[in-house]
Amino acid sequence: MDLGLINGYAAVALLMTGLYIVLAYDNPIKRLIGLSIFQAAIFVLYISMGRIAGGTAPILAEGIERYSHPLPHVLILTAIVVGVAMLALGLALIVRIHEEYGSIDEQHILELEREPDA
Amino acid sequence: MSEHALLAIDAVLLIILLTTAIAIARQRNLFAAAMMTGLFSLTLACLFVLLDAMDVAFTEAAVGAGISTVLMLSALALTEYRDHPTSRGQHTLALLLCFAVGGLLMFAASEWPALGAPDTPVHQHPITAHYLEQSQQEIDLPNVVTSVLSSYRGYDTLGEVTVVFTAGLAVLILLLGVRRDNHEEDDA
Amino acid sequence: MTPKSNSAVLRVVTKQIIPMILLFGLYVQFHGEYGPGGGFQAGVIFAAGFVLYALVFGLDNASRAMPARALFKLAPLGVLLFAGVGVYSLLRGYAFLDYTAIDPHDPVHAQHLGILIIELGVGLTVFSVLLLIFYAFAGRRRADSLTHKDMG
Numbered sequence: 346m347d348l349g350l351i352n353g354y355a356a357v358a359l360l361m362t363g364l365y366i367v368l369a370y371d372n373p374i375k376r377l378i379g380l381s382i383f384q385a386a387i388f389v390l391y392i393s394m395g396r397i398a399g400g401t402a403p404i405l406a407e408g409i410e411r412y413s414h415p416l417p418h419v420l421i422l423t424a425i426v427v428g429v430a431m432l433a434l435g436l437a438l439i440v441r442i443h444e445e446y447g448s449i450d451e452q453h454i455l456e457l458e459r460e461p462d463a
Numbered sequence: 464m465s466e467h468a469l470l471a472i473d474a475v476l477l478i479i480l481l482t483t484a485i486a487i488a489r490q491r492n493l494f495a496a497a498m499m500t501g502l503f504s505l506t507l508a509c510l511f512v513l514l515d516a517m518d519v520a521f522t523e524a525a526v527g528a529g530i531s532t533v534l535m536l537s538a539l540a541l542t543e544y545r546d547h548p549t550s551r552g553q554h555t556l557a558l559l560l561c562f563a564v565g566g567l568l569m570f571a572a573s574e575w576p577a578l579g580a581p582d583t584p585v586h587q588h589p590i591t592a593h594y595l596e597q598s599q600q601e602i603d604l605p606n607v608v609t610s611v612l613s614s615y616r617g618y619d620t621l622g623e624v625t626v627v628f629t630a631g632l633a634v635l636i637l638l639l640g641v642r643r644d645n646h647e648e649d650d651a
Numbered sequence: 652m653t654p655k656s657n658s659a660v661l662r663v664v665t666k667q668i669i670p671m672i673l674l675f676g677l678y679v680q681f682h683g684e685y686g687p688g689g690g691f692q693a694g695v696i697f698a699a700g701f702v703l704y705a706l707v708f709g710l711d712n713a714s715r716a717m718p719a720r721a722l723f724k725l726a727p728l729g730v731l732l733f734a735g736v737g738v739y740s741l742l743r744g745y746a747f748l749d750y751t752a753i754d755p756h757d758p759v760h761a762q763h764l765g766i767l768i769i770e771l772g773v774g775l776t777v778f779s780v781l782l783l784i785f786y787a788f789a790g791r792r793r794a795d796s797l798t799h800k801d802m803g
Contacts, residue, residue, distance in 0.1 A: 348470050349577025355477040357572050361565035362484040368557035372546045374493055374539065378500055381531070382484050385507055388523075389480075392516045397586055398466055398579030402515045403607040404686060405599065413515040414585050415594055415607040419616060421519050422608070423623040426691050426777060429526045429534075430630035433784045436538035437637040440791065443542040450547045517687035521679070525695040530781055533702055537788040602762045604684045612689060613766040613773075617748040620769070621733050624776050628730050631780030638787040 352393035359386035371451040373439045377432060384428055391417040466579065469513065473578070476510045493544040494536070501532040518608045665707040672700035680774050684763070690770040694777025702785050710789050719786050722779040729776030733769045 359382060366379025395417035403415040443449050446457055483503045490496040504527020511520035576583040585591070594607055594615070602610045612620055680693030705713035740752035750765025751758045 347577050348474070349579065350572065350575065351470075351474055351477060352578050353572035353575040354569065355481060357565055357568040358481055359484055360568065361561045362481070362488055364561040364564060365557050366488050368560060369488075369549060369554045370546060371549050371553075372493070374535070374542065375496065375546055378487060378493075378496055378535070381500060381527075382487065382503070385480075385503070388507065388519075389477075389510065392511055392514050392519060393578055394576075394583070394585050395516065396514045396579050397581050400515060400579075402517045402687065403595070404517070405595075405605045405607060411581075412595055412607070414591055415611045416590070417585070418516045418519050418608050419612045419619075421516070422522055422612065422689075422691055423620065425519070425522045425526050426695065427623055427626050427630075429531045430627045430780065430784075432531055433534055433634050433781075433788075434630045434637075436534055436788070437634040437784075440538055440541045440788070441637050449542050452549075453547075518689065518692065521687055521692040522695060525692065525699050529699040530695065530702060530785070533706070533785065534788060537785070541788070541791055601759070602766075603759050604763070604766070606684055606686060606688075608687075609684050609689050609766065609770070612691075613769050614750065614762055617737075617769065620773065621737065621748070624730055624733055624773050627780050628726055628776055631726060631784055634784050635787055638791055 352389060356386045356390040356393070359383075359389065373442070373449055373451070374436070377435045377439075380435075381428065381432065384424070388421050388424070391421050470578070472513055473510070476506055476513065479506050480510070491546045491548075493539055493546055496546075497532060497535040497539060500535065501528045504528045504531070518606075661707055665703060669700050669704055672696060672703070676700060680770065681767075683770060684766060690773025691777055693770075694774040695781065697774070697778045698781035698785070701782050705785070705789060710786070714786065717782065719783060722783045722786075725775050725779040726783065727776075729772040729774070729779070732772035732775070736765055736768055736772075 363379045363381075363383030363386060366382065367376050370376060370379070395414040397411055397413050400411035400413045401409055403412040403418065405412070439449055442454070446454050448454060448457070480503065483499055483506065487496050487499045487503065490499065504523055507527060508520045508524035511517075511523055594611055598604070598607055598610045598615075602614055604610050676693050676697035679688035679696055680690065683689035683693065701713060701717050704716065736750070736753075737748040740749045741747050743752035743755075745752040748765075748769075750761045752761070753764050754761035
């Protein structure tokens with residue numbers, strides 16, 4: 346196996362872990378954590394694609410000819426900041442759900458919804 | 464740094480990342496899980512430094528290890544930090560699904576270009592040369608990431624800033640606005 | 652939010668570190684054209700500095716140092732600054748966000764100025780939105796212990 350491929354495989358493994366957390370647990374905060382891991386997998390993939398062997402960070406200087414690609418960096422940079430804003434939004438919704446139902450467990454809330462006079 | 468040494472450090476960091484992710488998945492105490500996401504983000508920032516993405520590493524360190532951990536902890540303090548166990552069937556189904564998706568992607572990943580290969584579409588595309596060479600005449604800033612972020616892709620960045628602003632607005636409406644209404648009801 | 656921390660070590664070290672964090676944030680903001688950095692990073696670092704202050708010295712002290720009222724004005728100001736540059740270049744007869752409009756005789760200088768302004772806008776918005784979100788979470792009490800005191 347080519348060692349240079351490990352970043353791709355690791356990104357897929359991280360993505361699987363994130364997906365598993367989202368699917369297997371009912372606690373929405375845990376699901377948000379899973380989503381951030383899923384997101385991190387995408388970040389690893391993008392940043393790995395931008396790298397070039399023998400290159401350096403895309404800050405131009407004398408005597409350096411190879412730079413990693415700046416575009417994936419820009420995309421991921423903004424994605425991280427938007428990601429934390431979305432995480433905050435999700436957490437705010439969860440806090441409101443907890444105030445409304447006294448629980449954030451999906452099954453529990455569904456049971457409460459089924460009882461007409463709960 | 465030689466390419467071999469880099470790959471070795473890269474592999475170690477990836478193993479730490481994966482181990483942390485799996486530990487988070489198995490952790491039932493969500494306070495511990497939130498702290499581990501901080502560790503996860505810090506390792507991710509180290510990986511970005513290694514892969515020559517300084518700007519991204521900066522942001523990830525401040526956002527992931529700092530702010531999002533704090534936000535998660537304060538949300539946990541307001542809700543519950545015990546994760547209720549879910550049924551075995553759900554775990555099996557989740558495992559099956561994620562191995563199906565992961566298997567397909569692993570198959571695809573074996574065809575992806577190796578780390579640092581110079582002959583990939585990313586590096587061969589004419590826009591790469593434009594950003595790295597033409598930007599010296601057009602913008603004349605050493606940090607190409609800044610040039611691309613604020614000038615070539617200014618529209619994009621304006622959109623991102625608007626998204627951040629709107630998300631902040633939504634959080635404030637959810638957490639501050641509704642609560643005042645409750646108080647009016649309480650007072651009435 | 653938890654009351655003030657009692658640990659002397661924590662309080663002394665925090666007091667030493669916070670000016671450095673804020674200074675570093677300013678450096679990242681205004682040196683972002685030459686080294687790693689820019690508005691997004693600076694905003695986040697600046698917000699992290701105030702979050703640290705609030706964690707150690709309590710939310711009341713933090714909102715006295717950086718009142719939520721000011722943040723409510725800074726957040727839209729940043730977006731307006733960014734969009735304003737775009738509208739300005741439209742009015743001058745150039746494409747939206749074409750910085751040449753700022754100084755048509757010296758396009759490279761115009762680019763520098765335009766990037767400086769919009770990075771400032773990005774930094775302001777990211778900083779104030781993140782800090783406001785933190786205030787909103789930290790200032791809230793648990794649902795089962797709701798009292799009539801609001802964070803206003």
